[in-house]
Amino acid sequence: xxxxxxxxxxxxxxxxxxxxxxxxxxxxxxxxxxxxxxxxxxxxxxxxxxxxxxxxxxxxxxxxxxxxxxxxxxxxxxxxxxxxxxxxxxxxxxxxxxxxxxxxxxxxxxxxxxxxxxxxxxxxxxxxxxxxxxxxxxxxxxxxxxxxxxxxxxxxxxxxxxxxxxxxxxxxxxxxxxxxxxxxxxxxxxxxxxxxxxxxxxxxxxxxxxxxxxxxxxxxxxxxxxxxxxxxxxxxxxxxxxxxxxxxxxxxxxxxxxxxxxxxxxxxxxxxxxxxxx
Numbered sequence: 001x002x003x004x005x006x007x008x009x010x011x012x013x014x015x016x017x018x019x020x021x022x023x024x025x026x027x028x029x030x031x032x033x034x035x036x037x038x039x040x041x042x043x044x045x046x047x048x049x050x051x052x053x054x055x056x057x058x059x060x061x062x063x064x065x066x067x068x069x070x071x072x073x074x075x076x077x078x079x080x081x082x083x084x085x086x087x088x089x090x091x092x093x094x095x096x097x098x099x100x101x102x103x104x105x106x107x108x109x110x111x112x113x114x115x116x117x118x119x120x121x122x123x124x125x126x127x128x129x130x131x132x133x134x135x136x137x138x139x140x141x142x143x144x145x146x147x148x149x150x151x152x153x154x155x156x157x158x159x160x161x162x163x164x165x166x167x168x169x170x171x172x173x174x175x176x177x178x179x180x181x182x183x184x185x186x187x188x189x190x191x192x193x194x195x196x197x198x199x200x201x202x203x204x205x206x207x208x209x210x211x212x213x214x215x216x217x218x219x220x221x222x223x224x225x226x227x228x229x230x231x232x233x234x235x236x237x238x239x240x241x242x243x244x245x246x247x248x249x250x251x252x253x254x255x256x257x258x259x260x261x262x263x264x265x266x267x268x269x270x271x272x273x274x275x276x277x278x
Contacts, residue, residue, distance in 0.1 A: 022126045029122045029180070030087045033115040035078035039063035042073025043165065058165075070268050074165055079176050080115020082212070082239060085268040090116060090210065093235040093273065094123045097207040102233040104207035107135035109194060109222040110239070112166065114173040116210060121182045130186070135203055137190040137222075142167030143215060144193050153216040153246040194218055198225035206230045211247075212239035219250035227254070232278040238264075241272040 031037050044059045060076065067073050071083025080087065094106060106120045114136065121134045142163035146154035159166065170191050177183035190197050194213065198221055206229050211222045219240075230236060240247040241264070255261070262274045 033079050040077035079113040086271045089267045093208050102207045102231050104205040104231045105133040106208045108210040109137040110212035111138045113168050114176045133186045135188050139193050140170040151217045153249045194221040207234045210237040214240050216246040216250040219247045223254045230276050234276050237273040239271050243270040
């Protein structure tokens with residue numbers, strides 16, 4: 001099975017007004033979450049920066065539509081940093097599992113300001129879906145210090161040095177949901193490091209699972225605990241697969257251990273995904 005991009009129907013006279021309105025809403029919601037509307041500046045770190053350089057040499061640059069589309073900056077205001085193409089992928093995957101009646105909820109591990117999971121909830125709302133939940137999984141205080149002894153692949157980028165940018169509180173993420181009118185009983189928050197929360201999470205079944213934990217430890221914890229709950233026909237989305245070597249190694253190790261040979265499909269220069277086979 002392969003995912004197809006839903007046709008863009010807004011503005012066509014031969015489609016129902018409700019469908020056109022849904023497309024207009026979801027298109028606008030995405031633009032606001034990415035902030036291609038008001039075009040806030042983005043923050044950048046030097047390539048290959050040390051811990052000290054990350055802490056002291058963050059650069060703010062004016063909005064660049066190409067960089068924002070590909071998710072290659074840290075927006076100063078926008079509620080997601082993953083860019084337009086990875087947001088398109090979320091919509092494609094969610095609408096495909098809805099069309100194909102693949103059972104399960106939607107989840108993201110590593111949510112930052114919440115933009116991707118807000119979009120997931122918005123897609124469910126636009127389609128009138130009331131029997132699926134969105135799981136928002138994050139420490140809400142940034143990434144943990146690397147446990148190099150247990151996970152030597154995490155010896156690379158010191159993500160914990162970016163806590164002032166990556167550490168967004170639970171209260172702020174809830175407020176961001178609220179601003180879009182999407183904070184309700186279908187949204188569940190799981191607070192804490194994945195090693196502590198995911199093994200006992202009350203998530204029963206998933207149709208779309210999106211991983212954005214960057215590190216080997218975060219990625220392998222999510223795969224070990226949540227991938228078995230992903231329904232056949234569901235989608236596994238990897239935000240950092242093509243950009244962060246530690247994430248890619250964790251995925252490679254997990255797939256080898258569980259004899260998964262489903263092709264991994266690229267989204268953009270950073271993200272990838274595959275559809276789980278039976």
